[in-house]
Amino acid sequence: MKHKSLGLALAFVSVLCLAQSGAVSAESTWSAIKPAIFQERVIHHSRELIKLEAPYRTLDDRIIPIRVNTTLPGGRSIKSLTLIADDNPMPVIGVFRPASDVSSFGIGLNIRLDGTSIIRAVVETDDGSLYMTHKLVKTSGQGACASPPVSDLDKIDETIGQMAFNDVTSKGAATGFTSIARRGRLKLMHPNLTGLQMNQITLQHIPARYVDKLTVWQGKRELFSVESGITLSENPELEFEYRLDGSEDLTVEASDTEGTKFKSSFPLGPAS
Amino acid sequence: MPVRLLSVPLLLALAYALLSSPLALADVAEPSGYKLDQFRSQVPASLKGATTVNSGATWKLWRGGETVFIDVMPQAPKPKNLHEGTFWRERPRNTIPGSYWLANVGYGRLHPDAEQWFKNKLQILTSGNKNKPVLFFCLMNCWMSWNAAKRALSYGYQKVFWYPEGTDGWDFENYPLKAQYADMYLR
Numbered sequence: 446m447k448h449k450s451l452g453l454a455l456a457f458v459s460v461l462c463l464a465q466s467g468a469v470s471a472e473s474t475w476s477a478i479k480p481a482i483f484q485e486r487v488i489h490h491s492r493e494l495i496k497l498e499a500p501y502r503t504l505d506d507r508i509i510p511i512r513v514n515t516t517l518p519g520g521r522s523i524k525s526l527t528l529i530a531d532d533n534p535m536p537v538i539g540v541f542r543p544a545s546d547v548s549s550f551g552i553g554l555n556i557r558l559d560g561t562s563i564i565r566a567v568v569e570t571d572d573g574s575l576y577m578t579h580k581l582v583k584t585s586g587q588g589a590c591a592s593p594p595v596s597d598l599d600k601i602d603e604t605i606g607q608m609a610f611n612d613v614t615s616k617g618a619a620t621g622f623t624s625i626a627r628r629g630r631l632k633l634m635h636p637n638l639t640g641l642q643m644n645q646i647t648l649q650h651i652p653a654r655y656v657d658k659l660t661v662w663q664g665k666r667e668l669f670s671v672e673s674g675i676t677l678s679e680n681p682e683l684e685f686e687y688r689l690d691g692s693e694d695l696t697v698e699a700s701d702t703e704g705t706k707f708k709s710s711f712p713l714g715p716a717s
Numbered sequence: 718m719p720v721r722l723l724s725v726p727l728l729l730a731l732a733y734a735l736l737s738s739p740l741a742l743a744d745v746a747e748p749s750g751y752k753l754d755q756f757r758s759q760v761p762a763s764l765k766g767a768t769t770v771n772s773g774a775t776w777k778l779w780r781g782g783e784t785v786f787i788d789v790m791p792q793a794p795k796p797k798n799l800h801e802g803t804f805w806r807e808r809p810r811n812t813i814p815g816s817y818w819l820a821n822v823g824y825g826r827l828h829p830d831a832e833q834w835f836k837n838k839l840q841i842l843t844s845g846n847k848n849k850p851v852l853f854f855c856l857m858n859c860w861m862s863w864n865a866a867k868r869a870l871s872y873g874y875q876k877v878f879w880y881p882e883g884t885d886g887w888d889f890e891n892y893p894l895k896a897q898y899a900d901m902y903l904r
Contacts, residue, residue, distance in 0.1 A: 535799075536804060537804055648827065653796035654798075
């Protein structure tokens with residue numbers, strides 16, 4: 446079954462350290478990191494194909510909502526969507542890969558930022574072309590990368606990997622048609638330790654431990670996967686859209702850098 | 718009616734006077750110990766035992782060439798347990814040319830090994846001469862430079878300068894900046 450349009454919206458939380466004024470200029474940052482991510486490939490700028498929403502100035506550097514939507518004309522499909530925070534020490538926020546040929550893809554996620562940074566969304570199409578848009582996000586200076594975890598790390602094992610899933614489809618859209626797009630919100634309990642946070646007792650850095658892969662299945666069909674880094678927030682949240690197709694459940698598989706695997710399934714409503 | 722006395726221009730003038738006056742912000746007292754948190758907040762006007770300098774005075778010290786400039790802007794070290802191939806980028810920072818960027822020595826408390834590292838660096842940069850002038854800075858309203866300068870005083874350095882405006886004030890004056898990479902204690 447070929448889905449011409451699958452909208453995905455992810456809400457993640459992520460980011461990094463002290464707000465850096467006097468930082469080296471944005472353009473020089475991109476020219477410094479671009480070869481490591483895309484080598485010498487040509488990237489076309491397009492605000493038309495990719496819509497990126499992000500706050501101009503953040504309220505909380507640890508939880509910055511961003512949203513990306515892309516729709517390709519002419520039957521082309523999306524191979525991947527790469528999100529980048531230029532000035533984070535681990536610049537690649539995540540690489541999202543729709544599992545089927547879709548011409549439309551959207552994610553919404555919460556990230557954390559080390560300091561004021563340009564956020565980029567780069568779409569790779571099925572013919573290998575790259576399109577990009579970007580937006581400047583000014584931080585409020587808390588330095589989220591190094592800010593202490595909110596969770597009690599001694600009790601992490603009790604909750605790590607637990608997930609919750611909610612259908613957050615707005616009422617206007619839920620009209621009962623078989624293929625109506627639904628919006629789901631996933632929450633995953635995980636400290637997503639950046640490796641930059643200090644243990645206030647030992648004064649040593651807490652080792653990094655973060656979710657590095659997450660895959661969402663609808664029934665037996667994979668919807669999408671994402672490879673992620675420390676930019677995902679503590680206890681990340683992810684919003685995505687899907688279409689009811691008769692599958693009885695939605696399954697999420699995740700793993701972290703310790704090799705720990707997490708899996709949960711959630712019942713879905715009937716297709717009609 | 719008395720209310721009429723508070724005309725709009727008068728209110729605007731009052732608001733302007735309040736906002737533009739330095740008295741609008743309460744003075745911050747020097748803590749007895751190190752500042753342990755809220756590093757990006759208003760700093761005191763002074764550091765006991767050190768000479769507090771503004772941008773103009775700092776410029777003169779810089780031109781004089783005798784003073785060791787130390788940037789203490791924090792930067793997190795690369796985590797040791799990242800996956801192989803993870804793209805990690807040490808970020809340069811535009812700082813005062815000729816300065817030494819010793820990251821993370823301005824926190825409220827240091828691990829004993831990190832503190833020893835800082836002492837060693839100071840000793841090298843001053844050629845073991847505690848009378849060599851040393852100047853500490855980071856950003857405007859950043860306590861890290863205050864803490865680091867206070868530490869240097871505790872180590873016995875005799876001519877400690879504190880430049881609270883940091884690279885923000887330096888840049889505001891259009892003085893030159895240069896991209897540099899951090900030196901830091903790595904366990």
